[in-house]
Amino acid sequence: MTSERRTEHIPPGQPRARPASRQLPLTPPAWLLSGLRPSRTPVPWAAVVRAGIAMAAPLAVGFALDEPEYGALVSMGALSGVIGDTADAYRMRILNIAVPQLFGAVGVALGTLVFGHGWLAVGALTLIALVSGMISSIGTVASVSGLLLLLNAAVGAGLPLPKPWWIAPLLLSAGGLFVLALTLLGWPLRGRQPERAAVAGCYRSLAAALEAAGGPGYEERRLEVTQSLNQAYDLILGRRARVHGRNPALVRLLAQLNVLIPLVDAAPAAHLSSRPLPPEVPAAVRALASAVEEGRTGEPVLELPAPHGPSQRAIDTALRHAASIVYRADADPYNADDRLGRPAALRERARRAVREMVLSGASWRYGLRLALCIGLAQALVSLVPVERSYWVALTVTFVLKPDFGSVFSRAVLRALGTAGGLVLAAAVLSEVPRGWWDVPVMAVLAALIPAFTAKGYAFQTAAITPVILLLSDQLNHQGFDLIWPRLLDSLIGCAITLVAGYLLWPESWHTRLGDRLADAVEDSARYVERAFGAADATDADEAAARTARLHARRRIYRELTGVRSEFQRALTEPPPTGARAAAWWPLVVAVERIVDATTAARVRVNHGAESPAPEEVAAITAELRGLAEGVRTSRTPAEVRVGPRPPGAEESVLAPLHQEIVAARAIATEH
Structure with missing residues (x-):
């Protein structure tokens, strides 16, 4: 009889629970210890x-x-x-x-x-x-x-x-x-320094994620990338709403931030390939971070090894394009890399x-x-x-x-x-x-x-x-x-x-964690449709689809950040709220991995892999919507009911996505 080792899902910041037989009777509860444990945030x-x-x-x-x-x-x-x-x-x-x-x-x-x-x-x-x-x-x-x-x-x-x-x-x-x-x-001395530092921080956090790609530390680094992108966009778009007319310095910063998105998209593909990237890649991204922070211009010099496979080709292409924008003095003169649109006026x-x-x-x-x-x-x-x-x-x-x-x-x-x-x-x-x-x-x-x-x-x-x-x-x-x-x-x-x-x-004690998570799963289904639903598109249609995918991906990652924050807050509550949040937490991580797998598959298709069949895309989106409905109507993961797994070809570009959905189903139906 073989035994199978189960991976224990422990939320970040939560202590590993003692076995019941060894639990000290006077040990403070985990929700209290999490609040009394000092954060590692540096002192300002x-x-x-x-x-x-x-x-x-x-x-x-x-x-x-x-x-x-x-x-x-x-x-x-x-x-x-x-x-x-x-x-x-x-x-x-x-x-x-x-x-x-x-x-x-x-x-x-x-x-x-x-x-x-x-x-x-x-x-x-x-x-x-x-x-x-x-x-x-x-x-x-x-x-x-x-x-x-x-x-x-x-x-x-x-x-x-x-x-x-x-x-x-x-x-x-x-x-x-x-x-x-x-x-x-x-x-007067640091007028734009916070915005530049925020954009440079995005490059540095991405460099750390690329360095960890294929290893166990990638998930945490990927979360840091999302958080730094949210912060940078909030800073720059918030300032942009108050600037009348085109501000060259602001346009350049926004272009340098937007051009990072293809690299962010390619990171999950590199991680799922299970092969570490050459060290020259994260080093080049850190060099771009220094160039952004110091405002350097000129001709970029990149010494990168020849790429192998679709994921490395995607990284190489995105990195060279990012370098051309970062070092350009008049970056984005025609607004080509400003795809997020101008926010509404502050008064509105x-x-x-x-x-x-x-x-x-x-x-x-x-x-x-x-x-x-x-x-x-x-x-x-x-x-x-x-x-x-x-x-x-x-x-x-x-x-x-x-x-x-x-x-x-x-x-x-x-x-x-x-x-x-x-x-x-x-x-x-x-x-x-x-x-x-x-x-x-x-x-x-x-x-x-x-x-x-x-x-x-x-x-x-x-x-x-x-x-x-x-x-x-x-x-x-x-x-x-x-x-x-x-x-x-x-x-x-x-x-x-x-x-x-x-x-x-x-x-206060009947949380809406299941509803928030179900919304994220439904958005994942829509993201899959956006990523693979357009076939036989013209160049103009493909450009519009790329922009729509960018919007969808940024929106869903920001939503997942909000879901994660809500779960982190609920984890500090006493039972039963904290216990329910801890039970749902592995499914939160699984949904994040589903979005990463979707992005990675889209990157592989963009760089030569065969597009999935419409029937396969439809089956996956139907399965995700069924999972979302099960989550919405259940109070615990063990109550989730989902339909049978649709067939998927092992050689399909969506095979990793199938695997992530299977993992999510296993978590949701676990007793």
């Missing part, structure tokens, strides 16, 4: 220095003018700017920092006007929470804006701020704009986003969840004497952000992070005398925020907590007595969020 040292200066300088000015409260408010505004400074391109940084500051100023003004008005403040903050939650669904900038609107409103309604009412909004906005000014100091996209927000059920549901939790928090602190009660609403707002990850795990991690931050805050408030010593201490504590934010949410919370307490102490002079109330308030806020924002909403 420029942001570290900027945060220390941005938050310590206002305090120093406040002490010099004998107005420490004013300095503390400016530093609070700088804190929101430090947290919101997450973009790479300078134009996006203006939006990410300046626009939320406007909403924050409105929020603190509204909060100040209802300070001390009891139930009026409860109603006002509940309504603000509804608006904040709804606008958070529009996009990244809107999400930060909604967050700051509600946070500052809670601060204004809970703290006695300087009079008249317009002083606090003015000072908080000044702090955010100070961060923006520090951020933009490098713009904003109008469309607002319309979708108002008509979206998900937007209303999240707004109502946030409004319910904030209303309960404010009603509780109005009925029960809770000292400095604004911290409860702040906790609810930070935890109940759907685009920040799992609500449940964030509530637990925030409680742990707050406890860790309070230990540091206790040492500062008990040992550091109030006054000028607060300036160097603030510089050190503020610098920890960007450094710890890169490591994870619990670490970010631990870094922000002592900063906020030190600033609060400048306003209310309570010192060490702030420690215990802050911990109690955080625990109350986390409890409200877990009950009213998580457990009472079935969508």
